[in-house]
Amino acid sequence: MAVTRRAFLERVGRAGGYSAVYLSMLGLGLLRSPAAYAGPPDLPEGSGSGRSVVVLGAGIAGLVAAYELKRAGYQVTVLEARDRVGGRVWTVRGGDRIVQTGMADQRCAFDDGLYLNAGAARIPSQHHAILGYARRLKVPLEVMVNVNRAARFDYGESPVTGAQAVNDTRGRFTELLAKAIDKGALDRELTGVDKAKLLDYLRAYGALDDKNLYEGSNRSGWAEAAGAHARRGAARRPLTLQQLVDYRFWGLGLIFEEDVDQQAPMFQPIGGMDRIAEAIHAAVKPEVRLGSLVRQIRKGENGVAIVYSDSTGAERRLEADFAICTLPLSVLRKVDADFAPDVKAAVNSAFYFPGTKVGFESRRFWEQDDSVYGGLAWTSRPSEVVWYPSGDWNATKGVLVAAYSVGFLDSEESEKFARMGLSERLAISRAVIERLHPGRSRELTKPVTVNWGQTPHSEGVAALWSDEQRQREYARLCRPDGRIYFAGEHISYLMAWQEGAVLSAHEAVTAIHKRAAGEASLRSGLRRTLAA
Numbered sequence: 126m127a128v129t130r131r132a133f134l135e136r137v138g139r140a141g142g143y144s145a146v147y148l149s150m151l152g153l154g155l156l157r158s159p160a161a162y163a164g165p166p167d168l169p170e171g172s173g174s175g176r177s178v179v180v181l182g183a184g185i186a187g188l189v190a191a192y193e194l195k196r197a198g199y200q201v202t203v204l205e206a207r208d209r210v211g212g213r214v215w216t217v218r219g220g221d222r223i224v225q226t227g228m229a230d231q232r233c234a235f236d237d238g239l240y241l242n243a244g245a246a247r248i249p250s251q252h253h254a255i256l257g258y259a260r261r262l263k264v265p266l267e268v269m270v271n272v273n274r275a276a277r278f279d280y281g282e283s284p285v286t287g288a289q290a291v292n293d294t295r296g297r298f299t300e301l302l303a304k305a306i307d308k309g310a311l312d313r314e315l316t317g318v319d320k321a322k323l324l325d326y327l328r329a330y331g332a333l334d335d336k337n338l339y340e341g342s343n344r345s346g347w348a349e350a351a352g353a354h355a356r357r358g359a360a361r362r363p364l365t366l367q368q369l370v371d372y373r374f375w376g377l378g379l380i381f382e383e384d385v386d387q388q389a390p391m392f393q394p395i396g397g398m399d400r401i402a403e404a405i406h407a408a409v410k411p412e413v414r415l416g417s418l419v420r421q422i423r424k425g426e427n428g429v430a431i432v433y434s435d436s437t438g439a440e441r442r443l444e445a446d447f448a449i450c451t452l453p454l455s456v457l458r459k460v461d462a463d464f465a466p467d468v469k470a471a472v473n474s475a476f477y478f479p480g481t482k483v484g485f486e487s488r489r490f491w492e493q494d495d496s497v498y499g500g501l502a503w504t505s506r507p508s509e510v511v512w513y514p515s516g517d518w519n520a521t522k523g524v525l526v527a528a529y530s531v532g533f534l535d536s537e538e539s540e541k542f543a544r545m546g547l548s549e550r551l552a553i554s555r556a557v558i559e560r561l562h563p564g565r566s567r568e569l570t571k572p573v574t575v576n577w578g579q580t581p582h583s584e585g586v587a588a589l590w591s592d593e594q595r596q597r598e599y600a601r602l603c604r605p606d607g608r609i610y611f612a613g614e615h616i617s618y619l620m621a622w623q624e625g626a627v628l629s630a631h632e633a634v635t636a637i638h639k640r641a642a643g644e645a646s647l648r649s650g651l652r653r654t655l656a657a
């Protein structure tokens with residue numbers, strides 16, 4: 126199914142629209158602030174004993190479901206096709222093999238201690254559920270610098286720092302608005318508002334001078350740095366709107382941290398994003414069967430039957446009272462399953478977009494030579510984002526994500542990047558780094574690239590549901606098919622976030638628990654009736 130480019134670009138914008146409406150309602154007192162996160166389902170100990178659940182997939186959703194069910198005494202089995210847990214949470218280290226459909230296998234050769242978060246790579250502070258597991262399981266976190274005004278925007282021949290791009294844009298716009306207010310152009314809209322007060326704000330916001338003009342500001346950085354003695358410093362000359370607008374990152378790239386989930390400081394586990402998945406795994410190790418590929422799903426009156434091939438290739442069969450299926454729908458649609466027709470249709474309708482990363486090991490020239498400590502740089506090229514490593518500051522080497530392309534700026538360009546072969550992706554990534562850090566691209570070594578669309582058992586970044594699909598197909602998958610429940614980021618409004626996977630797992634666990642408790646009391650009631 127084709128998703129329009131507009132829908133793609135609105136992926137983030139819509140979230141912004143929602144939060145803007147939400148915040149203004151909150152400000153007007155129409156809403157109370159949201160209730161605090163209630164925490165994971167608090168199932169009574171032993172309440173699940175005698176009941177079994179098979180969980181398909183050991184990504185975050187599957188691991189969380191297994192963890193909570195086990196605590197309540199359910200007999201749990203997790204089937205995972207890969208030889209590792211985490212799913213789309215995937216950290217690549219030296220020695221790891223990277224398998225991509227339609228591409229030669231790659232062997233990662235990073236030095237010890239260096240890694241690439243080839244999947245999930247950032248957690249915002251309000252994602253309580255995933256952060257709750259990190260806290261409970263004592264996974265050490267560090268700040269992940271998501272927005273850094275020192276990181277650059279790839280403006281053609283001459284890259285510009287975020288500080289300059291953001292503040293010159295703001296200054297120019299603010300000056301226009303101040304002029305309109307001054308000339309009375311907005312008088313009708315501003316009836317009853319103190320114009321002088323508005324101008325006070327605009328001067329502060331846009332760094333306007335006392336004539337309400339934008340003549341540049343040291344917010345945009347120094348042309349000549351300030352220092353000791355006579356060095357008073359000189360601000361950069363401001364860019365014009367003409368110079369600023371003509372790039373794909375115009376708009377979103379300049380206000381990225383205003384997206385409700387994209388904060389300037391975010392979090393990452395120290396040592397790799399897979400640390401959280403690994404910590405949950407440690408608590409359910411005996412329950413997880415790696416190398417177990419689901420081949421067939423069958424619903425029964427009182428349970429579910431799964432046929433899978435185990436790590437030796439042998440075919441095996443497993444029955445359980447319930448199943449939680451967390452496979453990405455892009456994968457699930459190829460599995461032989463006797464789902465109800467509307468469930469089948471919902472699974473088939475999901476659109477998964479690709480996403481690509483390119484990582485290099487390198488001397489940390491971005492820190493040592495250019496004072497860029499973390500954050501993102503943006504380019505109009507199809508590689509979209511350069512992502513500097515956070516943590517291990519001033520170490521000699523680091524892994525630079527020279528390309529992170531997921532459709533933030535242009536879905537078609539991003540899809541194009543995903544279709545490129547290794548050498549073309551590397552060439553573009555190197556060219557972008559060369560522009561942002563002249564003379565340094567030759568220091569980039571040991572390249573690796575992943576595209577989630579080409580990653581077996583992922584086959585895409587995430588499910589992109591349209592508003593119409595949310596009403597029908599998505600809503601259908603939020604309900605079980607017989608005794609099969611669905612979970613994963615695709616069963617949430619937190620698309621492509623671990624938080625969505627965790628919350629959907631909590632929903633599935635809670636629903637199964639309610640049903641199991643209902644069935645148990647029905648049975649004991651029946652027993653009493655028969656005994657009487």
Ligand code: PHE
Nearest residue numbers: 136137247531533620621622
């Ligand atoms: N959560 C991921 C990120 O931070 C992926 C994502 C892509 C999220 C697109 C929302 C939209 O980049």
